[in-house]
Amino acid sequence: MEETKPKLKLAVYWAAACGGCCVSVLDVHEKLFDIISAADLVFWPIALDTKYHDVEKMPDGYIDITLFNGAIRNTENEEMAKLLRKKSKILVAYGSCAHLGGIPGLANFTTKDEIFKRVYFESESVVNEKNLIPVPEYKAEEGTLFLPSFYNDVRALSQVTEPDYYLPGCPPQSERLLEVFKAIVSGAELPPKGSVIGAETKTQCDECIRKKTENKRIKKFYRPWEIKDDGITCFMEQGVLCMGPATRAGCGYRCIKGNAPCRGCYGPPPGVPDPGAKMMSAVASIIDEKDPEGINKILEDLADPAGTFYRFSLPVSLIRRKIL
Amino acid sequence: MENLRIGVYICMCGTNIAKIVDVEAVAKFASEVPEVVLAKSYKYMCSNPGQEMIIQDIKENNLNRIVVAACSPNMHERTFRSALRIAGLNQYLLEMANIREQCSWVHSDPVEATEKAKALVNAAISRVKLHEELESVSARMCPNVLVIGGGIAGMTAALELADAGNTVYLVEKENHLGGNLARVDLTAPYLYSARDLLTERITRINNNKNIKVFLSSKVTSLTGYIGNFRAVIQNLVSIQEGKTRDTEVEIGNVIVCTGYKEFDASRIVHYGYGKLPNVITSFEFEKMLRAGRIETKEGKTPKYVAIIHCVGSRSQEFHSYCSRVCCMTALKYAHEIKSAIPDCYVSDIYIDMHAFGKGHEDFYRSSSQAKTLFLMYEKGDRPVIHKAGPKDDCGMLIEVNEKLSGETIEIPADLVILMVGMEAREDAYEVARIVNISQDKEGWFIESHPKLEPVATTTDGVFIAGTCVAPKDIPDTVAQARAAAARILARIAKEKIEIDALYSEVNPNLCSGCRLCNLLCPYSAIEFLEDKKQSHIISALCKGCGVCVAACPSSAIKGRHFTDQQILAQVEGLLAEKL
Numbered sequence: 005m006e007e008t009k010p011k012l013k014l015a016v017y018w019a020a021a022c023g024g025c026c027v028s029v030l031d032v033h034e035k036l037f038d039i040i041s042a043a044d045l046v047f048w049p050i051a052l053d054t055k056y057h058d059v060e061k062m063p064d065g066y067i068d069i070t071l072f073n074g075a076i077r078n079t080e081n082e083e084m085a086k087l088l089r090k091k092s093k094i095l096v097a098y099g100s101c102a103h104l105g106g107i108p109g110l111a112n113f114t115t116k117d118e119i120f121k122r123v124y125f126e127s128e129s130v131v132n133e134k135n136l137i138p139v140p141e142y143k144a145e146e147g148t149l150f151l152p153s154f155y156n157d158v159r160a161l162s163q164v165t166e167p168d169y170y171l172p173g174c175p176p177q178s179e180r181l182l183e184v185f186k187a188i189v190s191g192a193e194l195p196p197k198g199s200v201i202g203a204e205t206k207t208q209c210d211e212c213i214r215k216k217t218e219n220k221r222i223k224k225f226y227r228p229w230e231i232k233d234d235g236i237t238c239f240m241e242q243g244v245l246c247m248g249p250a251t252r253a254g255c256g257y258r259c260i261k262g263n264a265p266c267r268g269c270y271g272p273p274p275g276v277p278d279p280g281a282k283m284m285s286a287v288a289s290i291i292d293e294k295d296p297e298g299i300n301k302i303l304e305d306l307a308d309p310a311g312t313f314y315r316f317s318l319p320v321s322l323i324r325r326k327i328l
Numbered sequence: 329m330e331n332l333r334i335g336v337y338i339c340m341c342g343t344n345i346a347k348i349v350d351v352e353a354v355a356k357f358a359s360e361v362p363e364v365v366l367a368k369s370y371k372y373m374c375s376n377p378g379q380e381m382i383i384q385d386i387k388e389n390n391l392n393r394i395v396v397a398a399c400s401p402n403m404h405e406r407t408f409r410s411a412l413r414i415a416g417l418n419q420y421l422l423e424m425a426n427i428r429e430q431c432s433w434v435h436s437d438p439v440e441a442t443e444k445a446k447a448l449v450n451a452a453i454s455r456v457k458l459h460e461e462l463e464s465v466s467a468r469m470c471p472n473v474l475v476i477g478g479g480i481a482g483m484t485a486a487l488e489l490a491d492a493g494n495t496v497y498l499v500e501k502e503n504h505l506g507g508n509l510a511r512v513d514l515t516a517p518y519l520y521s522a523r524d525l526l527t528e529r530i531t532r533i534n535n536n537k538n539i540k541v542f543l544s545s546k547v548t549s550l551t552g553y554i555g556n557f558r559a560v561i562q563n564l565v566s567i568q569e570g571k572t573r574d575t576e577v578e579i580g581n582v583i584v585c586t587g588y589k590e591f592d593a594s595r596i597v598h599y600g601y602g603k604l605p606n607v608i609t610s611f612e613f614e615k616m617l618r619a620g621r622i623e624t625k626e627g628k629t630p631k632y633v634a635i636i637h638c639v640g641s642r643s644q645e646f647h648s649y650c651s652r653v654c655c656m657t658a659l660k661y662a663h664e665i666k667s668a669i670p671d672c673y674v675s676d677i678y679i680d681m682h683a684f685g686k687g688h689e690d691f692y693r694s695s696s697q698a699k700t701l702f703l704m705y706e707k708g709d710r711p712v713i714h715k716a717g718p719k720d721d722c723g724m725l726i727e728v729n730e731k732l733s734g735e736t737i738e739i740p741a742d743l744v745i746l747m748v749g750m751e752a753r754e755d756a757y758e759v760a761r762i763v764n765i766s767q768d769k770e771g772w773f774i775e776s777h778p779k780l781e782p783v784a785t786t787t788d789g790v791f792i793a794g795t796c797v798a799p800k801d802i803p804d805t806v807a808q809a810r811a812a813a814a815r816i817l818a819r820i821a822k823e824k825i826e827i828d829a830l831y832s833e834v835n836p837n838l839c840s841g842c843r844l845c846n847l848l849c850p851y852s853a854i855e856f857l858e859d860k861k862q863s864h865i866i867s868a869l870c871k872g873c874g875v876c877v878a879a880c881p882s883s884a885i886k887g888r889h890f891t892d893q894q895i896l897a898q899v900e901g902l903l904a905e906k907l
């Protein structure tokens with residue numbers, strides 16, 4: 005590749021993340037060399053030993069692109085989100101956690117106190133005889149020590165700062181990252197700020213090649229292991245809840261190809277403010293029973309409805325968290 | 329986007345609203361909401377001066393959104409929409425806040441009621457900002473009509489429509505026209521010959537070039553929507569021969585006149601129908617009358633004839649309804665037997681004598697004078713028929729718990745006529761499914777309103793007439809057939825059909841073809857386009873009920889005038905903190 009343009013400066017950061025998103029950047033395999041030849045990685049905690057104060061020293065707008073993954077769980081996450089916003093020309097909410105709150109966002113079904121109680125006192129693997137609990141500030145002989153404070157709510161990146169783009173997925177499909185990256189490097193015209201990139205506007209069912217008929221009526225729900233999947237028929241028509249109808253296409257329906265129903269990581273299509281509510285309303289419409297008791301019986305087989313419908317999107321949904 | 333200029337009107341409804349809600353305070357509150365140009369209260373907004381005020385204000389202040397806080401939109405939405413139209417504004421740029429039924433009428437605390445009225449007005453203001461101009465669309469009205477069933481109802485409707493110059497496809501599954509009436513001899517109460525009635529109709533139909541009769545045929549599919557249906561008519565004879573001869577026709581409206589079938593008397597084992605040779609049904613007796621010979625199976629002239637009413641009707645076990653024609657038919661039989669065999673003893677065993685129609689009571693009186701023995705039995709009870717002994721001078725004996733005398737009476741009979749009731753045909757379900765109409769628990773087709781819309785159905789363009797709706801006699805059947813034809817003629821005269829603007833539509837840029845919505849529409853308005861692999865709503869069929877809008881998981885379906893954004897804005901307006 006000829007060096008005509010100055011190299012881009014690229015950063016990848018993880019907040020409340022599992023690490024999967026950072027690994028997905030490596031998943032581009034040998035194409036990583038293309039990235040490195042077009043961009044210098046200036047900050048990437050999983051791979052480089054750059055410190056936070058190095059980032060603080062960078063001039064504003066110094067970084068061309070930051071791929072920010074992970075949700076906002078504590079003060080450190082929020083500070084870094086705001087810092088990287090300032091230092092970056094393009095801030096991308098990368099992956100479901102940054103985009104929607106993601107898996108960590110399911111913690112909004114409980115509270116900080118309940119989480120601490122479970123983790124520091126009740127967990128089967130914990131021995132905590134002195135009943136210690138982390139505190140954000142501790143005065144030691146050497147001086148005051150600080151820990152980030154843990155919030156009651158998990159938030160998505162857009163709830164603490166303004167990302168330019170959202171690249172969905174848990175984690176995003178590596179090919180889509182490459183496409184987006186190439187588009188930025190090539191200087192092509194970028195979509196309007198606030199857009200979801202690297203995904204389609206229609207939902208999974210548009211691409212999914214499983215056979216669909218008009219008969220979507222559900223008499224009984226099954227968990228995937230309870231049926232013998234024929235590998236051909238739409239999961240919903242086999243009574244297995246598939247989030248595909250309420251989830252943006254773009255991953256190449258990769259779970260369905262692997263004979264598992266879609267769990268919804270690519271998030272809602274445009275115009276759907278609350279994918280969980282939308283999917284619940286859809287499912288309610290196709291339950292094939294009129295008698296209230298019969299309906300309850302059918303619904304009993306739907307395992308963990310809240311976690312299923314809101315698996316990736318609770319913090320950005322209309323309900324946002326458990327209230328009572 | 330255009331500049332919003334909102335006018336808000338608070339109605340006092342005389343004192344209906346004003347006695348609880350401080351309308352001045354609500355108007356003052358509204359006038360301070362951004363983009364509200366003016367807010368006024370008035371004694372009766374729906375009165376002419378009230379509407380005139382809106383029209384004037386729209387013209388003078390260039391208002392482009394109107395909120396009227398008054399009674400239920402069910403009451404006066406039309407009134408205010410028409411005011412907008414007169415002022416040259418699209419009628420859908422109006423929103424009503426119901427501060428009467430949902431506020432002043434149900435609250436007694438004026439302070440709280442006023443706060444609630446403000447919230448309702450604020451919700452309406454938030455919503456009206458997102459209202460869009462909507463236009464109703466019109467579709468072609470094809471003047472051809474499909475009539476299913478060639479009984480007296482179907483034939484009458486066909487003639488009415490064809491005489492006005494329209495093409496009618498008349499489909500009859502038997503190999504002749506006439507239906508059940510072709511099995512009847514004289515008709516009650518005036519004793520006109522059924523044959524004469526039918527011959528007149530059939531001859532006129534055969535001579536009418538506008539009527540295409542399909543005998544031994546059935547309709548196998550109906551697609552499209554009012555004004556623009558397509559039907560497939562299948563020839564049943566060719567099917568038996570292993571071929572198919574289908575005819576496809578274009579029509580604008582359909583009348584279903586598939587009639588009834590008689591109750592199967594062998595279901596009541598006590599009467600011995602099918603075992604005792606001289607227990608026959610009314611239809612079998614009609615056959616004797618038509619042949620001009622009343623006789624027993626053995627070929628003898630009966631000395632005693634008994635007629636039993638309500639066979640299969642007015643019973644918890646079979647049909648709870650009254651079949652409406654059998655009482656008068658029974659009297660007709662008494663009359664005909666007496667004139668054919670003057671010394672024959674006729675007994676008439678009934679529950680109540682239902683003689684409600686025109687001329688029926690007179691007919692009842694004249695029959696009673698013809699020396700018929702009337703015996704009344706209790707609803708829920710049943711006369712018992714035995715074979716007579718060798719010493720009796722009759723074939724059978726009937727035991728009746730006579731209600732008026734309170735005694736058990738035994739009467740002789742050589743011939744017993746069972747007045748079998750009417751019931752829905754076995755294939756009524758199939759017909760209902762093909763033309764997309766509903767059936768009640770007894771299988772009769774359901775009208776869209778039992779009092780005000782007796783021949784229309786919930787599917788626009790599909791009408792029902794005659795005994796397929798419920799048991800009835802010939803005059804009522806004919807009246808319904810003519811009513812359905814008149815409804816259609818009025819529509820054909822307009823040439824076009826107006827389709828309400830409040831339908832839902834699928835956005836092809838968002839529909840993924842998941843097919844989740846496909847079977848949900850109560851009006852069958854959703855079709856799946858195989859070539860595009862997407863769903864589509866036929867706007868002429870859609871009633872804007874919103875079922876599919878709520879179901880579509882991709883929000884690809886937009887309910888016009890009820891968009892998510894409009895509803896959410898309304899909710900936000902209602903819950904806004906600073907009021």
Ligand SMILES: Cc1cc2nc3c(=O)[nH]c(=O)nc-3n(C[C@H](O)[C@H](O)[C@H](O)COP(=O)(O)OP(=O)(O)OC[C@H]3O[C@@H](n4cnc5c(N)ncnc54)[C@H](O)[C@@H]3O)c2cc1C
Nearest residue numbers: 477479480481501507508515516586587588794795801802
């Ligand atoms: C014993 C008896 C005596 C009666 N006497 C009198 C009387 O004296 N006076 C009086 O006013 N009323 C009388 N009635 C009532 C009278 O018979 C009815 O009011 C009248 O026949 C109803 O006509 P219709 O066209 O609605 O139905 P029908 O006569 O049942 O005609 C329906 C037609 O539709 C056809 N059809 C059905 N299904 C289909 C299909 N799927 N496709 C195509 N074609 C189909 C049938 O073959 C039939 O030809 C009597 C009834 C009975 C039972």
Ligand code: SF4
Nearest residue numbers: 024025099100101174
């Ligand atoms: S989006 Fe998925 S892969 Fe990425 S950090 Fe969150 S949980 Fe991990």
Ligand code: SF4
Nearest residue numbers: 209212238239246248
């Ligand atoms: S519901 Fe799931 S399995 Fe069915 S078509 Fe959609 S994505 Fe495929």
Ligand code: SF4
Nearest residue numbers: 255259266267268269
């Ligand atoms: S199929 Fe669904 S859950 Fe699986 S990767 Fe794609 S969007 Fe995510």
Ligand code: SF4
Nearest residue numbers: 638641650651654655
């Ligand atoms: S018309 Fe008379 S015989 Fe017929 S069901 Fe009604 S009451 Fe009984």
Ligand code: SF4
Nearest residue numbers: 849870871873874876
């Ligand atoms: S809005 Fe109602 S009537 Fe219209 S297509 Fe949807 S379900 Fe059918």
Ligand code: SF4
Nearest residue numbers: 839840842843845880
């Ligand atoms: S439910 Fe929505 S996305 Fe699915 S087929 Fe119907 S319109 Fe299309």
